[in-house]
Amino acid sequence: MNPTLRAILSRAAKAVGVILAIVLLNFMLIRLAPGDAAAVMAGQAGAADEMFMEQLRAQFGLDRPLYVQFFTYLGGILQGDLGFSYRQGTEVSVLIAERLPATLLLTVSAFGFALFFGIILGAIAAMNVGRALDFVISVLSLLFYATPLFWFGLMSILLFSVWLGWLPATGMMTIGAGYTGWDHVVDVARHLVLPAVTLGLFYMAVYTRMTRASMLEVRDMDFVRTARAKGLARGVIVRRHILRNAILPIITLAGIQAGQLVGGAVLTETVFGWPGIGRLAFDALVQRDYQVLLGVFLVTSVMVVVFNIITDLVYRMVDPRIGALE
């Protein structure tokens, strides 16, 4: 079997186990909270007697043993049924499907921004180590690293939307403008800038610092000296020999963080009114909409697992040793 295909299959098989465990854990977690869905519904209805509660429980199968409930839930998931949100009056899967693209757009943009600029800034700092440029980059990255996300969000809204009026402050598109085609793309892109940058800044700072440290380490390695002895130009040495090797630990870290970004999006989406899955989860939590919450948990954990598999595959591509050593 092709080794890459084998790796994908092996990862996928492990991932199924991981996701099953997550589903079970989430299910138990929700049940641990005091009061069940019937109590919540009754509470929201104003008042209810014991009879009505019993009726509700029987209606939703809450009177059955826990393991039966779990397998019913699991069976539903396997058929793509994530349950029904009584608050919103829709299928949970529909709710999530509506919101997921927005979150993916936000996180992928933020992630791309963080990686691209993080690596470039880190490389520049490493190549100018000890000079003014290195100092400026290091101080900036420390600042981005240490400042809370939401503060950045609020300040950038204040600066770029309120004072300068360059970029829209909230939402994903201009409501009521009815843009189509290219105009729509530009409109979304303009809305995307602030939340994506805000979400990405912290990670950019991490990658900047890591790239810098990693490059300084690789710079002194024997094969870099070999490259110099060949008479290669400095640019080629930096690009092909130093950066190419220095980037390996950053890929590992980025893979882990790509999953975390989805979680980090909750804050950003709230601050910028971005209609993503993070907002959905936040609202569901406040409203005790457990079915929605469970659905969001499931989808985000699947995304983390998928990101990890992608990282593994990318790593195999950039480091030929990985595939061979298995």
Next chain:
Amino acid sequence: MTEPVLTVENLTVRLPMDADRKHAVSDVSMVLNKGEILCVVGESGSGKSVTAAAVMGLLPLESLKVDGGHIHYGGQDLLTLSETQMRRLRGKKIAMIFQEPMTSLNPVMRIGHQIAEVMEAHGQPRSEHRRRVVELLSDVGLPEPDKMVDRYPFRLSGGQRQRVMIAMALALEPDILIADEPTTALDVTTQAQILRLIRDLQRERGMAVMFITHDFGVVADIADRVAVMRYGEVVETGLARDVLNAPQHRYTRKLIDAVPGFRDEASARSDESPVLEVRNLRKIYRTGGGFFQPASELVAVDDVSFAIARGETLGLVGESGSGKSTIGQCIMRISSIDGGELLFGGNDIAHAQGKELKAYRSKAQMIFQDPFASLNPRHRIGKSIMMGPLANGVPRLEARQRMETLLERVGLERNSADRFPHEFSGGQRQRIGIARALAVQPDLLVADEAVSALDVSVQAQVLELLRDLRDEFRLAMLFITHDLRVASQVCDRVIVLHRGQIVEEGEVTRVFSAPEDAYTRSLLDAVPGRTWHNRPEPESA
């Protein structure tokens, strides 16, 4: 023959202010003639590598600065050239190979590409790269050159990687090849092959080679002329046979005397009872294994049996991958064991646990290869030495006394107990390692390549110390080494290992003078400097 291609004149390179001496090299002059191999010999810190780096223009700019002198090549002074001018010479006119083949190649780049980079850097047409690379790979004797082109370095052994480095250096047929200890990290048989390759290619192409080494055996094998360096100065230069057989300078003589040779007088047979008896030891390394693939197995030690008596030194020799270090680790119970018995004082401790294992560990100690890495850098050395006895319940006062006596015994000052490892030289640290091992008063001492990282003069002293201590404390010693000359110096009996199996075993002078096994013979033939007539011949020729 005596047409100089490279002349180093009064080269002086300054060390940083906080270094222990002012200059890395001072007032060094040497001439490299067309078509000759000049060996630059010296111990660590002699400035030989700095001289080479200065010629290549590869000195680390922040720490080492050229203070004066000239390096003449092709009618110009290399020290006055700009970085761009220097870059045009590097790899094209002057090429270099390095000591560490395992780390000298970029791990994530195909071999063919790495070689082709030299041609690319010096403007050779891209269309010819591949054909030329395949040609070079076959010139340096690599198998399947047309497949080798697309491999990554991790697929290759150390010797093969060094061949790739040589192919890279020869790509543009340079006038000068600088080789900085290119065989030091290799096994003896591989070393012999690489030395022959370098000599053959040098003759074939009429290159001038500046060969840097610490090993007079290597010098005897390949040098036309020699320059001996010490503390950044050249102390003696001359034709190889003159320097080797009639050294003029006192230091050269001292260095040559320190080179371990093969011993003549046989060791007496020990009648003492064995301290350790190893029976049918087996160790298997398993790697990988997952949902869709079986694990792969490597038998590292295959049915090995031997015994070591009190007061006896048993040598374990073999090349890398022979299983010699694994045996040492199994005996120390650092590594798990897949079969066999380890009888220590009559008890099988192969699977001992808890108290029994702890009791055994206080009787068996190990000295490691790397004196830099095997001491905790944050502990004062006195503490490092006392930890063993304290852990075994020796009262603090007694442990302290023992530590101080041992420090003196291994040739260090009593008051050095309060210093940290980095304040000592490599040889001193190895002495500390020995004191640490002896502090628990062991019966068995396992020395794994204990002198391999040391300079020859220091090596000779540490070997002397080990011999004395063995006799004084009646230790049973297992001496693991790849260096047959060292084994001959210190061991009574020797075991030759090949791929995890014992191929030959016996009294050391017998094994080395009249080997019965073909593999032992090939190892002995590969020992550098075997034909150097000033030295005792291992085989009665």
